[in-house]
Amino acid sequence: MHVLWQQRRNWLEEDGLIWRYRRGLMAEERAKQVLVPRTLRNEVMQSMHDSRYAGHLGERQTLARCARRKGPTKNNRAPMQIMTAGYPLQRVGVGILGPLERTSSGNQYVLVLTDCFTKWTAAFLLTNMEAGTVAKVLVQKYIAYFGTPDYLHSDQGRSFEASVVMEMRRLFCIRKTRYSPYHPQGNRQAERFNCTLLDMLSIMVDGNPHHSVYESTGVTPAIAMFGRELRLPLDVQIENPPEQEAHGLPEYIWKNRERIDRVHELVRDHLKTQQRLQKCLHDRHANETHIRQNDRVWLAVPRRFG
Known part of the structure; x- marks a missing residue:
């Protein structure tokens, strides 16, 4: 006007x-x-x-061909959706890395699980990525040692959507969340550790990511998960273990519970601060497209070569 x-x-x-x-x-x-x-x-x-x-020539004759040929004028970037976790094992991201070079034991894949609160990551070798193999490793090597998570967060691959995995989740009352196909940012923490794991395997670094402080939490995954730092062989070589006063089991449990509560409160504060910062930086370049029900959209079907 x-x-x-x-x-x-x-x-x-x-x-x-x-x-x-x-x-x-x-x-x-x-x-x-x-x-x-x-x-x-x-x-x-x-x-x-x-x-x-x-x-x-009209929409039916020209629009489809033009759209297929030219594609979108710009890539849309939606505002960041923050997925929070307030305590250990509330939400565990899971993914499969591979196929890698086959080992002498026949292993070719790695099942990676990352706790979204403590950042504690566990990796297990797999001979294949079938759902039965994944469910067996989850029960025998993760749940048996760390406990049952409230949520499992994964992609929509067959390894996590098959009936055997669904039955395992039903027995342990584990709920499921999913992220969009071909969008690894939806499981950023597990995907990021995949890169770290590949780097460690490729250069054979004698290191332990659980012994390093995470910027997002302010503490190491070990102390956030167990209330104590891991003792590595290098620590023993540098200095003697610190002398600690012996306590009975009830007193040790009480003191460790108090220590973990303080650590978890610190982690929550750090996570909130880092999430706000990451969302602010991400949303500066966001240009969300609002799609309503019954809108016609294009479906991306990635081509497979070879």
Whole structure:
């Protein structure tokens, strides 16, 4: 409306229509432009595009081919959705790394589980990525040692959606959350550890990520998960173990519970601060597209080569 008001001297009225002259290629050439009311715009567009007498080939003949050829004009980036965890084993991200070079034992895959609160990560070798193998490792090597998580967060692969895994989740009352296909950012913590694990395997680093402080939590995954730091062989080589006063089991449990509570409160504060910072940095370049029910959209089907 502001632009129309600035051009008000150029508009004329005739027979109930508001129109103006538009300059042509030559100075003496002029063409009429009629101001179309909002209520009639769809009808005008249909008559210009869909009619068999229109000069344009129409949506059905040109839109699909143009869209397939040109693709989207820009990649949309939705605002970050924060997925929080307030205590250990509330939400565990799970993923499979591989296939890698087959070992002498026949292992070719790695099952990676990352606790979203403590960042404690466990990795287990797999001979294959079948659902039965995954369910067996989850029960015997993770749940038996660390306990049952409230949620498992994974992609929509067959390894995590098969009936045997669903039955395992039902028996242990584990709920399931999923992230979109071909969008590893939805399980960023587990996917990020995959890169770290590959780096460690490729250069054979004698290190332990559980002994390193995470920026997002402010503490190591070990102390966040167990209430104490891991003692590595290198620690013994550098100095003697610190002398600690001996306590009975009940007193040790009480003191360790108190220590863990303080650590978890510190982790929650650090996580909230880091999540707000990450969302602020991410959303500066976000341009979310709002899709309503019954909207027609394109489905991306990645091509597989080889």
